[in-house]
Amino acid sequence: MTGFLKEFAESRMAAACLALSLLFAACALFAPFIAPMNPYDLRAFSLDDARLPPGSRQVEKGGLFRATLSAREGAAEESEGAATFRLVEEAPGRLLLTVETEGTLGALRILGLPRDASVEGARRHPIRSEWTLADPTAPAAIETGAMTPAVLNLTVEAELPATATDTRFALGTDSYGRDMLSAIIYGIRISFIVGAIGAVGSMAVGSALGLAAAWFGGRVDAAIMRLAGFQLSIPSLMVGLLTLTILGKGVDKILIAIILIQWTVFARTTRSVALAELRSDYVDAARGLRLSAVRINLRHILPNCLPPLLVILTINIASAITLEASLSFLGVGLPLTQPSLGMLIANGYEYMFSNLYWIAIFPGIALMLMVVSINVVGDRLRDMFNPQLKR
Amino acid sequence: MTSVPMIAAHELSKVFPLERGLWSALSRKLSGRPPRRVQAVDRVSFEVAPGETVGIVGESGCGKSTLAKMLAGLSGTNGGELLLRGRPLAEVMSDPRQALKVQMIFQDPQSSLNARMKVVDIVGEAPVVHGLIPRAEKEARVRAMLERVGLGPEALHRYPHQFSGGQRQRIGIARALAVEPELLICDESVAALDVSVQAQIINLLMELRRDLGLTMLFISHDLSVIRHICDRVIVMYLGRAVEIAPTDALFADPRHPYTRMLLAGMPRISTERRAFLEVAGEIPSPLAPPAGCHFHPRCQFRTEECLAQRPPLDPVDARRSAACLRWREIG
Known part of the structure; x- marks a missing residue:
């Protein structure tokens, strides 16, 4: 194992990318402990922080005092916490409201006035009877x-x-006031998990079909391989779009789409390796020992097919992540409640031309780094398992 | 041969089609030419008594290995009858416990062991799966089998690549012995080994045959090995059995010209000079075997008759037979 790692690290680039991939995997596993904020917790963010550029401080709302006054003959007084509200009649039809608090007020609103009443120097809410004063002091x-x-x-x-707090949004906030860094970490979690489960699922389905094709040969082989060939002739994004259009949104649906697209690669590879293995004497020995076909395939042949399959698995995780991001970007992938990187990019895309670059660019960079690093790791593994490239 | 023979093969045949699929079937229909195929084994008949060791000898491509695979139930037959202890092979093979009584030892110790399994699993898997022993006794059984074939218990948890060729062949033998076979088919089992290791493995096989009362079918192209280990020999040429004889008789007095050719080509330490019989031509392609007697293009005794007629396997005496029209004149 250490020898394997040493050989792997002969390529510095691959070693760096392996470290980066592991970092992304850690992000995926430990997102709730790493992210500064929970982007699913509606209480954790506020629209006051919406669309802040990277490095901005989080804003904390000031204290709110609320009182209901019932003015008889135009006069009333009410206390609420540290604030005192006083209403006096200045002239017939004109009442004066003063608010006494410690420090100056940030905002003052008057609600529930009759329809014909108005407030001087205030803006009325377009629907409700709510007046917001221009000068709250x-x-x-x-x-x-x-x-x-x-x-x-x-x-x-x-x-x-x-007041501004000490909490900073390192990568800015999105249009809901969510911390982009946290959203990206949670997005990595969803993208990575969908990609990994999708690729592993494809490997399970694909290698089972590949083994069946190699073992039975003849018509079974022809049927499975023709189906794979037919499917490979259709662009994978088209297959994904079609599947999700029929099935609808959801993590389970997108996993089905990924498996439908990727099983072909695994099936073809497994079949070709298994055909070579089937000629080995150990398979004849196992048949001579009357072991069941399932046991021979799973316990004897499959383990010998694993090295090339693991290489393809690595590369297909990256490709599944890209696929999921593309589908989510196009709006057919994951539901809004599961914001993956693709959806974050799609959300930010709307703001690209209003100079709010950070909402789309940072998830994009995260996606690119993740896909590239996993691909480099896969390439390195392929080189290592290819004896012809060995020096 | 008073008891029921271990193997009784009658007119056993195996044909491999060379063309498959819809396209070639269609083109064949249109052109009307017969399908191309290889008659790997051509109506071979013989019997093996329990406890006997029979050698099958011949050049590569003569159908020895195909015959071995048919006998082990790894390959179907195309015609002919094959009885194991008097029961049809298909019937025997349908009962796993009975089928285990026939085991093979392979040629290449490299590819005959699964590189990703430990020795304890390679040897112990089948007995546990078939319920011959409980799972808990697996290690003990494997340890006993390894001891039988001369390997220590330290081999248990190692992988095949950690062993030499001879040791691997011993593991292969242990794997076969672990399911308590009665018939052992050794397909060129020592051909891939060094001469010194060959001798060790042959001695091991002879020892096992004596101790366990095994019946053995020993396939080889190496006549000196055959002579050392076998009671009787079947000589094959291009899918046909050309001579069947007890080992001593065969080596002393071969009756088929092909056997004579093989024996003459065999190096001997005792003789000063190695005299080769003149051999005309190469071994013909099994795709287009010569008509009549397959051996006639290379035979110095051939007549017109040999070109027209397949020579039957004639009994020479009570225990031997030869497929040559002129066996009386030869030897």
């Missing part, structure tokens, strides 16, 4: 028409100004 003047009503009910929300 000055007293607010409420106009109620010609005269002050006998009873006026209203709700006041006073908010202290937001």
Whole structure:
């Protein structure tokens, strides 16, 4: 094993890529412990942080004081925590609201006013009766028409100004205010797991069919290999699109699509290696010992086919990740609740031309690094298992 | 041969088609030419008594290995009858316990052992799978088998590549012995080994035959090995048995010209001078064997008759027979 690693590391590039691949694998396994924030936890992020550039600080909302006032003859007073709300009649039909708190206010809103009332220097919510004052520090003047009503009910929300925290978004935030770094780490988790399970599943299905083709020969062989040849003549993305259009979105569906696409490579390789193995005397010996066909295939032939299969497996993990990313980018892959790297790129793509580069570029770089490093590892393994390339 | 013979082969044949698939079938239909095929084994008949060691000798391509595979049930027959202890081969092979009574020892010790299995699994797998021994006794059984073939218990947990060729052949023998066979078919089992190792393996096989009462079929192209180990010899040429005789009689007084040719080509230490019989031509292609007696193009005794007629396997005396029209004149 150490000899194997030593030989592997003769290529510095391959060693670096192996380290990088292992890092990505660690990201996939330990995402919840590595990521600074849980992008699935709706309480953890806020729209206030949306679309912040890399390196921005997270904003923390100020304290909110909320009180319901019932003004009789235009006068009322209410206390809520450290804030005191006071309403006085300045003139008929004109009430003045003052809020006393420690420090200055960041925002002031008045809710629940009657339809004909208005607030001076404030903006009304397009649907609700909610008035937001332009200058929250000055007293607010409420106009109620010609005269002050006998009873006026209203709700006041006073908010202290937001403060910047020490938490920084290293790679910025997306349009929902999620930390991009965390989203990428969770995206790697989903992409890597889908890619790995997809490729391993393809290997299981493909090598089983390849073994069957080699063992039975004749019509079984012809049928399986013609099917594989037919499928290889269709672009893999087309097969994926078609499958997912029929089956719908979901992790299980995309795994089915990946297996449908990738089994061919495994089946062809397994068949060719198994055909060579079948000529070996140990297979005749096993048949002479009356072992079952299943046992001979799985215990005797398959282990001897493994080296080339493991090389293909590595390369196919990378290709499955790319495939999943492409399908998710096109919107037929994973559901929105499972944001993979492809979907992050798709989300960020909308903002590319508004100069919000970080939402798409960083997941793209992560995807590229992951796919390239796994591919380099696969290539190195292939070189090592190819005796003709051995020096 | 009073008891039921271990093997009774009657007119046993094996044909390999050379053309397969829809396309060649179609073109054959259209052109009307007969399908091309190789008659690897051509109506061979013989019997082997229990406890006997019979050698099958011949040049490469004469059908020895095909015959061996048919006898071991690894390859089907195309015509003829094959009885094992008086029961048809197919019937024997359908019962795993009975089928295990026939085991093969292969030529290439490299490819006959699965490189990815440990010795304990290579030898112990089949007895456990077939319920001959409980799983818990696997190691003990393998250790006993290894001891039988002269290997120590340290071999148990090693892989085949950690052994020499001779040791690997011993492991192959242990694997066959582990399922308690009655008939051992050795297909060129010592051909790939050094001469000194050959002798060790042959001695081991003779010892096992004596201790376990095995019946053996020993296939080889090496006459000196055959002479050393066999009671009787079957000489094959291009798929046919040309002479069947007890070893002593065969080597002393060969009756078929091909046997004479083989014996004359055999190096001997005792003789000063090695005299070769003149051999005309190469061994013919099995794709287009000569008509009549297959050996006639190379035979110095041939007549017109030999070109037209397949010579029957004539009994020379009670224990030997030869397939030559002129066996009376030869020898």
